[in-house]
Ligand SMILES: O=P(O)(O)O[C@H]1O[C@H](CO)[C@@H](O)[C@H]1O
């Protein structure tokens with residue numbers, strides 16, 4: 001099937017109705033599982049409903065190792081949640097509209113807070129694999145070349161065209177996350193996430209540039225979801241799991257061919273700690 005070049009409210013309604021027909025309760029909180037973090041969805045309590053993205057009208061199926069592509073609905077820490085076990089990335093050949101379509105469906109299902117998680121490379125030597133960071137802000141590199149998940153959408157149908165991006169990662173929610181981390185005894189970093197298009201990793205020169213521009217970690221996702229969530233008035237919490245430290249020496253001959261496997265391994269190791277912070281946070285929402 002050819003990729004749709006736009007998103008209509010009818011498409012969103014069709015997908016939402018499909019999900020509602022299988023799970024009649026209204027989810028309050030959305031969660032997107034990043035690379036290797038899919039097991040967050042396994043802790044959703046019964047009765048959990050699992051729906052393959054490919055079965056939902058207008059959803060694209062994820063193709064990345066470590067992203068199973070299943071929507072899981074049920075309860076987590078006593079609250080009704082809608083969890084994306086795996087996300088969609090623009091580098092999979094999908095448009096920004098397709099990648100952010102599930103976010104619009106979550107909003108229409110009734111989600112008012114979304115927890116976005118990702119695996120990311122550290123641009124700071126003190127941020128080490130296994131560390132968990134709350135996203136304070138982002139730098140949207142694809143946006144600099146004119147790419148936006150809001151492009152071409154009528155403001156009469158979808159709401160604000162000029163969506164503010166200050167406080168995109170809600171300060172009050174970040175304070176709750178900090179308290180939740182303290183309560184669960186997990187240490188937490190905070191920083192700025194830079195999104196690049198990928199799927200190739202960054203060159204050392206690019207990593208040095210990103211750091212000098214104020215980014216703390218780098219990845220290939222999340223930002224399009226945040227932008228759409230904010231257009232839909234959904235509040236956002238963002239977590240990056242530090243999975244690797246980027247190479248900044250242009251003379252380095254380090255073999256990086258297996259980095260994605262390293263990424264999956266490192267994020268799995270942090271999944272239990274992240275789950276504990278998320279459970280404590282949800283409890284306070
Ligand atoms: O951002 P998530 O989906 O966690 O995945 C990250 O891990 C992959 C690279 O290993 C890239 O897709 C990057 O964005």
Ligand code: HPA
Pocket residue numbers: 119120121122201202218219220243244246263
């Ligand atoms: O080093 C990285 N760069 C880009 N994306 C990533 N996702 C995990 N690690 C990285």
